[in-house]
Amino acid sequence: MKSSIYPLFTRQRFVALAFACSAGWHASAQTVRPDSVEVPYGRQAAWMVTGAVSSVQGNELKKTFNTNLGNTLYGRLPGLTVQAGSSENGVNTPGMVIRGVGTFGAADTKVLVLVDGFESTFAQLVPDEVESITILKDAAAVALYGSRGANGVMLVTTKKGVKGALKVGFGVQYGFNKPIALPKNLRSYDYATLYNEALQNDGKAPMYTNSDLEAYRSGNDPYFHPDVNWYDQILRKAAPMSNYNLTFNGGNETVRYFVALNALTSQGLLIKAGDKEEESSNSKFQRYNFRTNVDINITQKLTAAIRLGGTVEDKANPAGNTTANLFGLAASIPSNAFPVYLPDGSFGGNALYANPLGNVLQTGSYTSNGRTLQGSLRLTQQLDFITPGLSVSGALALNTYFNSYSNKSKQYERFSISRNSNGDTVITRFGQKTSLAGDESRSDQWRNYALQGFLNYDRSFGIHNISAMLMYNQDSYSISGNNLPYKHINGGARITYAYDERYIAEVNMSYMGSENFPKGKRFGYFPAFSAGWIASNENFLKENKVISFLKLRASYGLTGNDLIGGPRFMFDQLFPFGASPYFGTGNNGTAGIYEGTPANPDVTWEKETKTNLGLEATFIERISFNLDVFSNRRRHILAQPFFTVPQYVGVDLPFLNVGKVDNKGLEAVIAYHNAADAKVQWFVEGNAAYAKNKIVYNAEAVQEDTYLYRTGHPAGQPFGLQAIGFFKDAADINASPRQTFTSVQPGDIKYKDQNGDNIIDQNDVNAIGNSYLPTLTYGLHAGVKFRGFDLDVFFQGVSGSTVTLGNQFYAFQNNRSAPEMAKDRWTPATAASATYPRLSSANNLNNYRFSSFWQRDGSYLKLRSLELGYSLPKQTLSRIKLTSARIFINGNNLFSVDDIAGDLDPETLGIGYPALRTFSAGFRIEL
Known part of the structure; x- marks a missing residue:
């Protein structure tokens, strides 16, 4: 589908169209501003919020049918960049960053995720149990999280009961997944033809005769001249999935x-191996979620909030706990390497490669069972007898995760078939058949607990509004195999003052400590200041009929990141055991220890100052607009001081807090909806977020040429050779700088001499392309409703990133297959139009280096979701005694507009589980 629409709607035109409609969107379909907003450790009236926050309602996430909640967030929250990982069920958690990246090296950019106020995973939750997801982005919003807030915070709030009669909701959704794209390798005839050409280019005799080529072309000799598409052998055309949901709400x-x-339930793309072989298994994924949230008024002044949720997750696969190795094998095997089966029904194979179908059917079964439990109890006592508006609360939470594995594996025989010089058939066996062996020794486990206490004050005195909070939090996180838990202790305060609903001032502060730093230096102070002005409440704007709402806000503060990377407790000097030296004439080693990496007695967390300016506006009650501009300056990033201490001193250099990164950007949100009483109701919304960072200092070693420095470039900036075309002929080679990696021929990749020394070597490596992380993310959301019918469309895209074609695109290297793009290789006849270097049968050390030649623009625009639904009218509902009823059809990842040729997906260019396109239908009713 991508190729058919690309000439008419290019990616650039789609981006222009998106911004012609808007500069950005709010993530939910609610264009009306909410009354209150989720903030750290509570909720706050929306007009009083002076921090930068973005929210999406759980109901909006239902439009993306996925087994991982993280994959429903693409483009929904301005400032949140979601990056695809594997699409395989159970391991399909995407990467997420808020407002780009502010660090480098081994430091973690992980977002702090809190579920109902406590740190936990959220990937296993389902949209039906989620009330909202909110991201906190500036210092005013994250200061209370101290040394854990610099990367941003995500608040996941689950649904709670509402006063009223019992409401029972039931929903069913059925669908199926299909691969968006699979690697396209050469079929046997083309493979053999081009391999002969590669051999000739290397000065070697061809391997395949004309009769071989004809046999591959005609397909009349499938055993000795096979032509196998291994994806067709191991994958289904589509994999079904289903979802059942039942809710009860009332009180x-x-x-x-x-x-x-x-x-x-979601079945994997692999064939139903368990139906064919008793000792194998079908690829499947099942998860059962339960949640019970109860709010109790114990007395008139004392309330309790109980949150209890959990999951049970079962996963099964043939050939491995994940399918990564299987997909890598299927992508590597040349299509003519061996047949799937030999004439006697045994599996084909050779010394280099196993049989992918044999691996699916004959290597046993791999299953896992995971369990999560999230539970918390919160008590709140009103203290009006002391002063109105005062309350105290305390909470205790426990989250656990356990995953056990049961792996039953075996080996199988495979055989190659060939003819000798006399024309006799020769069968060679590889591998050995074994019985099934079980292994249940592996398991993964973690648990964390948290204890919180709050003193809250919220009161109005005429035109004065005062809100204040004192808080205490301590948490402990333990991982199996790690003897010492990770711990934090945090105290904080927030004070908000508003005058006449026009002027707002707020102070946030926290004092947090961690066990990972030296005694006396474990705690730090993190203040933030913010202010807001609601200009629309001034007399000179109150009567304005165009500007319905106008608010300006600003914030500044200090936050931290204690996920600094490097070894734990690096303030301790370690003396590890080293290699055993040999002394004297004996052959016995003498054990010894050596001085490890020098300790850093002053190691500390990363510190970041965040500045944010924001504007919120509503025009004619139908157009809403938000704009945020931010600047983050992070310091104390771990780096080894290569700039000041040369490597020839002979010791490993310590990690010091000397690195610096600046990160700047903006976010824009705009939305429009027509009148609520119109016969045809419609809305259009959009969002855009831009963030770009720069390494200010990283203590890197002195370089001879300035372009070799990583300083001044974004974190994650690729460095490689700059390709400038192909060598035309021998004269071109002789007239060009000498490339030192191997001898070159016409058609080989030509690189730029960066330093002018007439030699191409590692000193010519420089910044090429962009980082893997896009600088621009955007979304476009529109919907229309008419007479019970509703249509919802959501586009999402990115720009400013670079992706790289990996070794699966290197033709014939390491005896592997060759991609379809190799057909466009350089030859003397195609020199003017070639887009692929000359072919080589050996591992070409010149052409397959990391260079700009193998980079591609990672920008894309995707139709993430499209849903058409119909809701029954009230008259019909009353006759069948239902509160609501809706049927719908839905599609996810329906098409992509991008610059990646060959129907490849820019998010999943590596070997592995392919990106998926999903189609589904279902209904939801409420009694």
Whole structure:
């Protein structure tokens, strides 16, 4: 589909179209501003919020049918960049960063995720149990999280009961997944033809005769001249998935409850191996979610909030705990290497490669069972008898995760078939058949607990509004195999003052400590200051009929990141055991220890100052607009001081807090909706976020040429050779700088001499392309509703990133297959139009270096979701005694507009589980 629409709608035109409609969007379909907003450790009236936050409602996430909640967030929250990982069920958690990256090296950019106020995973949750997801982006919003807030914070709030009669909701959704794109390798005839050419280019005799080529072309000799597409052998055309959801909601003045039960099943793309071989298994994924959220008024002044949720997750695969190795094998094998089966029904194979189908059917089964539990209890006591608006609360939470594995594996025989010089058939065996062996020794486990206490004050005195909070938090996180838990202790305060709903001032502060730093230096102070001005409440704008709402806000503060990378407790000097030296004439080693990397007694967390300016506006009650501009300056990043201490001193250099990164950007949000009483209701919304960082200092070693420095470039900037075309002929080679990697021929890649020394070597490596992380992310959301019918469309895209074609695109290297793009290789006849270097049968050390030749623009625009639904009218609902009923059809990842040729997906260019396109249909009813 991509190639058919590309000439008419280029990526650039789509981006222009998106911004012709808007500069950006709010992530939900609610263009009306909310009354209150989720903030650290509570909620706050929206007009009083002076920090930078973005939210999306859980109901919006239902439009993306996926087994991982993280994959429903693409483009939904301005400032949040979601990057695809594997699409395989159970290991498909995407990467996420908020407002780009502010560090480098081994430091972690992980977003701090809190579920109902406590640190936990959220990937296993389902949209039906989620009320909202909010990201906190500036200092005013994250200061209370101290040394854990610099990378941004995500607040996941689950649904709670609402006072009223019992409401029962039930939903069913069925669908199936299909691969968006699979690697396209040469079929046997083309492979053999081009391999002969590669041999000739290397000065060697051809391997395949004309009769061989004809046999490959005609396909009349499938055993001795096979032509196998291994993806067709191991994959289904489509894999079904289903989702069942049941909820109960209601309550009275005393007790309010929300209960959810969910069952999700998704079968993998692999063939149903368990149906064919008893000792194998079908690829499948099942997860069962439960949640019980109860709010109780114990007395008139004392309330309790109970949150309890969990999952049980079962996963099964043939050939491995994940499919990564299997997909890598299928992409590597030349299509003519061996047949799937030999005439006697045994599996084909050779010394280099196993049989992918044999691996699926004959290597056993791999299963896992994971369990999560999230539980918390919060008590709140009103202290009005002391002063109105005062309350105290305390909370205790426990989150656990356990995953056990049961691997039953075996080996199988495979055989190659060939003819000798006499024409006799020769069968050679590889591998050995073994019985099934079980292994249940592996498991993964973690748990964390947290204890919180709050003193809150919220009161109005005429035109004065005061809100204040004191908080205490301590948490402990333990991982199996790690003897010492990770711990934090944090105290904080927030004070907000508003005058006449026009002027707002707020101070946030926290004092946090971690066990990972030296005694006396474990705690740090993190203040933030913010202010807001609601100009639309001034007299000179109150009567304005165009500007319905106008608010300006600003914030500045200090945050931290204690995920600094490097070894734990690096303030301790270690003396590890080293290699055993040999002394004297004996052959016995003498054990010894050596001085490890020098300790850093002053090691500390990364510190970041965040500055944010924001504007919120609503025009004619229908157009809303938000704009945020930010500047983040992070310091104390770990780096080894190569700039000041040369490597020839002979010791490993310590990691010191000397690195610096600046990160700047902006976010824009705009939305429009027509009148609520119009016969045809519609809305259009958009969002855009831009963030670009720069390494200010990283203590790198002195370089002879300035272009070799990483300083001044973004974190993650690729460095490689700059390709400037192909060598035309021998004269061109002789007239060009000498490339030292190997001898070159016409058609080989030609590189730029960066330093002018007439030699191409590693000193000519420089910044090429962009980082893997896009600088621009955007979304476009539109919907229309008419007479019960509704249509919802959501586009998402990125720009400013570079992706790299990996070794699966290197033709014939390491005895592997060759991609379809190798057909466009350089030859004397195609020199003017060639887009691929000359072919070589050996590992070409010149052409397959990391260079700009193998880079591609990673920008794309995708139709992430399209949903058409119909809701029954009220008259029909009353007759069948339902509150609501809706049927729908849905599609996800329907097409992509990008610059990647060959129907490849820019998000998943590496070997592995392919990106998926999903189609589904379902219904939801409420009693």
